[in-house]
Amino acid sequence: xxxxxxxRDLLRExxxxxxxxxxxxxxxxxxxxxxxxxADATATPITVTDPRxxxxxxxxxxxxxxxxxQRLFPGTKVTIGPAIEDGFYYDFDRVDGNFTDDDLAKIEKxxxxxxxxxxxxxxxxxxxxxxxxxxxxxGESFKVEIIRAIPExxxxxxYSHGAEGSTWVDVCEGPHVPxxxxxxxxxxxxxxxxxxxxxxxxxxxxxxxxxxxxxKEALEEHLRLVEExxxxxxxxxxxxxxxxxxxAVAPAMPFFLPRGTFVYNALVGYVRDLYRVYGYDEVITPxxxxxxxxxxxxxxxxxxxxxxxxxxEDEWDKVDEEADHRGGxxxxxxxxxxxxxxxxPMNCPSHCVIFGSRRRSYRELPWRVADFARLHRxxxxxxxxxxxxVRSFAQDDAHIFCSIDQVPDEISxxxxxxxxxxxxxxxxxxxxxxxxxxxxxxGTDEEWDRAEKALAEGLEKAGLAFxxxxxxxxxxxxxxxxxxxxxxxxxxxxxxxxxxxxxPERFDLSYIGEDGKEHRPVMLHRAVLGxxxxxxxxxxxxxxxxxxxxxxxxxxxxxxxxxxxxDYARKVTDELREAGVRVEADLSADKLGAKIRNAxxxxxxxxxxxxxxxxxxxxxxxxxxxxGELGAMSVADVTxxxxxEGRSPKAGHRKGVAAPATS
RNA sequence: GCCACCUUAGCUCAGCGGUAGAGCAACGGUUUCGUAAACCGUAGGUCUGGGGUUCAAGUCCCCAAGGUGGCUCCA
Numbered sequence: 211x212x213x214x215x216x217x218r219d220l221l222r223e224x225x226x227x228x229x230x231x232x233x234x235x236x237x238x239x240x241x242x243x244x245x246x247x248x249a250d251a252t253a254t255p256i257t258v259t260d261p262r263x264x265x266x267x268x269x270x271x272x273x274x275x276x277x278x279x280q281r282l283f284p285g286t287k288v289t290i291g292p293a294i295e296d297g298f299y300y301d302f303d304r305v306d307g308n309f310t311d312d313d314l315a316k317i318e319k320x321x322x323x324x325x326x327x328x329x330x331x332x333x334x335x336x337x338x339x340x341x342x343x344x345x346x347x348x349g350e351s352f353k354v355e356i357i358r359a360i361p362e363x364x365x366x367x368x369y370s371h372g373a374e375g376s377t378w379v380d381v382c383e384g385p386h387v388p389x390x391x392x393x394x395x396x397x398x399x400x401x402x403x404x405x406x407x408x409x410x411x412x413x414x415x416x417x418x419x420x421x422x423x424x425x426k427e428a429l430e431e432h433l434r435l436v437e438e439x440x441x442x443x444x445x446x447x448x449x450x451x452x453x454x455x456x457x458a459v460a461p462a463m464p465f466f467l468p469r470g471t472f473v474y475n476a477l478v479g480y481v482r483d484l485y486r487v488y489g490y491d492e493v494i495t496p497x498x499x500x501x502x503x504x505x506x507x508x509x510x511x512x513x514x515x516x517x518x519x520x521x522x523e524d525e526w527d528k529v530d531e532e533a534d535h536r537g538g539x540x541x542x543x544x545x546x547x548x549x550x551x552x553x554x555p556m557n558c559p560s561h562c563v564i565f566g567s568r569r570r571s572y573r574e575l576p577w578r579v580a581d582f583a584r585l586h587r588x589x590x591x592x593x594x595x596x597x598x599x600v601r602s603f604a605q606d607d608a609h610i611f612c613s614i615d616q617v618p619d620e621i622s623x624x625x626x627x628x629x630x631x632x633x634x635x636x637x638x639x640x641x642x643x644x645x646x647x648x649x650x651x652x653g654t655d656e657e658w659d660r661a662e663k664a665l666a667e668g669l670e671k672a673g674l675a676f677x678x679x680x681x682x683x684x685x686x687x688x689x690x691x692x693x694x695x696x697x698x699x700x701x702x703x704x705x706x707x708x709x710x711x712x713x714p715e716r717f718d719l720s721y722i723g724e725d726g727k728e729h730r731p732v733m734l735h736r737a738v739l740g741x742x743x744x745x746x747x748x749x750x751x752x753x754x755x756x757x758x759x760x761x762x763x764x765x766x767x768x769x770x771x772x773x774x775x776x777d778y779a780r781k782v783t784d785e786l787r788e789a790g791v792r793v794e795a796d797l798s799a800d801k802l803g804a805k806i807r808n809a810x811x812x813x814x815x816x817x818x819x820x821x822x823x824x825x826x827x828x829x830x831x832x833x834x835x836x837x838g839e840l841g842a843m844s845v846a847d848v849t850x851x852x853x854x855e856g857r858s859p860k861a862g863h864r865k866g867v868a869a870p871a872t873s
Numbered sequence: 874g875c876c877a878c879c880u881u882a883g884c885u886c887a888g889c890g891g892u893a894g895a896g897c898a899a900c901g902g903u904u905u906c907g908u909a910a911a912c913c914g915u916a917g918g919u920c921u922g923g924g925g926u927u928c929a930a931g932u933c934c935c936c937a938a939g940g941u942g943g944c945u946c947c948a
Binding site: 309415417445450458462509555599686801807811821822823833 | 874875884907909921939940
């Protein structure tokens with residue numbers, strides 16, 4: 211066995227140590243300078259600007275924050291405090307109240323004071339017994355629980371920092387920065403509740419979120435990006451651009467205003483164009499159903515908490531009658547549950563009803579049935595979020611009934627369509643995940659093997675690189691998820707295609723095969739945009755309200771310079787409208803500068819300025835939202851420009867072309 | 874659902890025990906103006922709703938609704 215020495219010494223020997231280096235990659239593991247490693251180990255230095263280095267800074271900052279919190283609020287117990295995507299958090303159990311924004315400011319100041327006199331982080335290895343005794347004595351019951359959960363045989367390390375005599379210690383596997391002097395730019399952002407160990411049966415802890423960077427400049431840059439994201443927030447843009455609204459009379463159910471409705475319908479129209487090319491049949495189905503349907507589909511058993519129920523006076527009477535029979539009101543709840551109609555939360559049962567309504571032949575398969583029906587799901591109060599998570603929405607939903615042999619082709623064709631849509635909507639990067647069998651599931655292992663293989667084959671057929679997401683599948687079958695990155699590099703799951711042998715079984719669906727015998731079809735659930743409401747939110751933030759011309763509710767706005775050119779402005783507006791351009795006119799008494807400002811705030815794609823000069827020459831002064839001033843153009847040329855640029859993407863341009871592999 | 878916070882004019886926000894405010898928008902008037910905000914005036918409010926404390930409540934307390942940030946959930 212080779213000798214061991216702290217990584218710091220190893221790096222120094224090799225001349226790899228500098229002020230910028232705070233850790234190293236040793237055999238794929240991130241090891242800080244405090245930790246002993248084999249003397250002959252290969253170590254690749256990690257600097258403060260490396261993403262892994264950044265995580266170390268943040269994690270160490272979390273320790274200093276916990277230190278500050280316990281100084282300011284004695285009796286507060288610590289739990290865990292990891293680095294996360296853009297910062298860190300630490301969960302506390304505070305006995306005497308909650309953290310306020312004022313507290314955050316105090317904590318931040320206390321942290322700065324602690325950092326002002328730099329002290330080294332120190333690492334110490336202790337036995338399980340020592341650790342337990344220590345934290346029990348400190349009354350840190352959560353830490354004791356954590357120590358107990360550390361697997362037997364694993365090293366238990368303590369990290370401490372702080373001036374001699376007032377050090378702060380935490381059981382922690384690291385890694386950490388060499389000294390607190392590396393913590394230069396810290397900002398506490400907000401407080402939130404969080405369950406201990408993420409389980410809602412456990413007590414609620416108080417989580418403080420913060421972020422940290424190697425330099426003040428980097429922190430400021432980050433805060434600027436946060437600010438930018440806030441300015442693009444779809445809820446803010448929705449209000450500013452008159453796209454949609456909410457009202458307490460229908461909580462978490464959006465009202466789309468005329469401009470938003472245009473965009474929504476244009477998206478649906480585009481998907482419909484694709485359906486023609488890709489061989490889908492669209493249907494229109496009821497929104498409300500007898501509970502019998504959802505009993506059969508299993509939704510009442512598994513999904514009742516999320517379902518809206520409806521009743522009529524007749525149904526109430528039936529409930530009363532039954533209660534009378536039993537001699538009282540007992541059972542009214544069951545009665546209501548048995549009789550009241552259900553607002554559908556999903557389209558699949560409706561489509562099973564259609565498929566099962568008559569005998570089907572193998573010649574009809576695959577049958578792709580699309581539906582834009584409005585769905586209602588009761589989402590718990592705390593989870594709704596603007597348009598991104600609502601209780602009333604529609605999906606670009608379709609179900610494909612087919613034989614299992616047809617699954618790979620269906621997947622591959624679906625992927626062509628999906629990539630076509632994402633490209634048209636300028637989502638550059640797509641990550642694909644294949645979610646496989648979860649622990650709780652129905653069906654045999656052989657069935658799962660077949661289903662997962664069929665999906666993987668489809669992906670390969672489409673030439674797609676994908677990752678597995680083990681255990682993330684639905685209880686009835688595996689699924690493929692498509693995640694896109696938006697303009698602000700946030701990831702959203704939009705499309706999905708899921709394999710479902712369960713519903714055909716429950717609805718006893720069958721088709722007559724070539725052999726004249728009955729066969730059970732499988733069903734694929736699929737959506738490209740997913741919830742249209744959520745997609746609307748994602749896309750609105752992606753484009754920052756700058757809709758491309760084909761999606762823009764208004765394509766051009768005519769701005770008159772003064773009253774003198776009003777008549778010509780009207781004439782041009784009428785001509786454009788007749789040619790099929792969505793045009794508005796601003797003939798108000800405002801000055802041109804104000805009109806341009808208003809049009810820009812509304813993200814109008816084209817501004818057509820009309821003054822005496824244009825009236826005389828029979829032209830318009832064209833100013834583009836995206837390209838700036840384009841100069842004078844004839845009305846005919848502008849019309850041509852707007853109509854051409856305003857065409858919706860041509861459907862089917864990718865049909866039959868394999869999708870590119872994504873990285 | 875849980876924890877915290879928020880809700881004042883159409884919008885954005887100020888006021889934090891002592892007679893409800895500003896800017897923008899709206900409306901009326903003046904101005905007719907050339908590429909991101911003309912000027913003057915008018916109107917607009919059960920301060921989310923309901924209880925309470927107080928001589929006095931947007932302001933303090935309780936309850937409810939809606940929203941926000943997290944957590945949990947997301948067939």
